[in-house]
Amino acid sequence: MEKSLNQSYFSYCKINLGLQVLNKRSDNFHNLSSIFVEVNLSDQLFFKPSDKVTVTSTNDIIANLKDNTIIKAYQVLERYAPVSKQHYNIHLVKNIPMGSGLGGGSSNAATTLNTLNALWKLNLTTEQLISIGSEIGSDVPFFINGKNQYVEGIGDKLSRLPNLKLSNYHILIINPNIHIDTAWAYRALKKGLQVPKRYPKFLDSNNQVNWGLLKNDFENVVFSTYPEISKLKEKLISREVLYAGLSGSGSTVYGIFDNKNEAMLASNLFPSYNTYITSSIA
Template identity: 50%
Template structure:
């Protein structure tokens, strides 16, 4: 009898995020550095007579709007699976937090089904399929530390020799951000072209404060508490502090574990978590 298969669906933070312009296909061109981190959902694939989706601990949609459903249907339509699975999601990545939970779930589903059905699809093919589901999904096929541009489909490895020496404090505000709302409200910022769209190199002399996320002003105008969180992180030893994606998760990058743990205690009115980057070869 086939055993239950488990896969970890990791999250990401954005070290800087520049929204450049609106494309003819109504997506936006971006520049960003994605860092995969070890906060993850767990997806279990239980052999079943038909496809089912279940979430054990959060109220998430289980219909066609769910990226897991979309990923399953795309592959099933293409390969007409003879065996099916009930997918059970243990959800830990915040919904509407800008950490790519839905995108990661879709990528994890594609990878799991590729393995379970012995489809032998290359990562390049999986990434092409992933883009049909969402702009951030291709990144999660390989994960790691990447420079991401275009609408999210152009991905290059990005070196950072000190990646194993940093720690990340996540701070989760009590509100969530709808990505479509954030992009609709960023149009005004796109009218101004007099700012840099490049990021400083990630070397031993990295200039952390040159990284910027264009969504911070958008989200902060409605939820100014993100600026309060940012200031507390900076005042307590963060090398960098910023918004992940379009929010609402805020994070601080540290190279001092003692300062990191002390800062975490200052946010006892928020949910917080210390995470580390996922390093991949």
């Protein structure tokens, strides 16, 4: 690591504890209900003063994208910065699998917004950053604060869950390296405009997770189209797992264990896949 790359920031990913797609809106977006949990599998961003903004990465695909989420966040926040601002080269060390339902790109955007807000001394409020983040992507607002949040609407209605304690659990993440097109997944659900009268909130009366209530609507369409992903969940539920499910629209599948050794044993069931044993931030 170069000494000049001395301002580094972690950019964490998320899993969805349950995800229900409620209805399609008149603007063709969808309303959803989900618990987003920030976990400590992360990318790392390095900010180095430069004459102009550039983005480099350990991942060639991102490095060659002219409109990656880091650039988008930079350009959006430039509107609030003085002309005399310091530019930066941003180097991304990519560890979070791409296109996997873990929100890596959204997290990178939010980390960029938070970091530049501090480096440029813009003093934008959390609410302002959330609003700005929504211009970049529907998951970006969550990552402004991260931790555990109840997410509704199109990702713009956020409720913090400070009493939800998950850090003692062990989360096994399995990524099959299959790209799921999110737009296809929403179309495949064939949701109408009507909002269901009742839907589960996933939490019990003490604001703790009710594992029995959790479900992800995308599993039906994703598992039927990609049986390989379905088999990952089948293997997980053969172990002593509290819950196993798809994150987002996939393709990542995860299992939650209250015993780290059991999580490690379960990871041995997936020798040909990338696996990570992690835990929640909060």
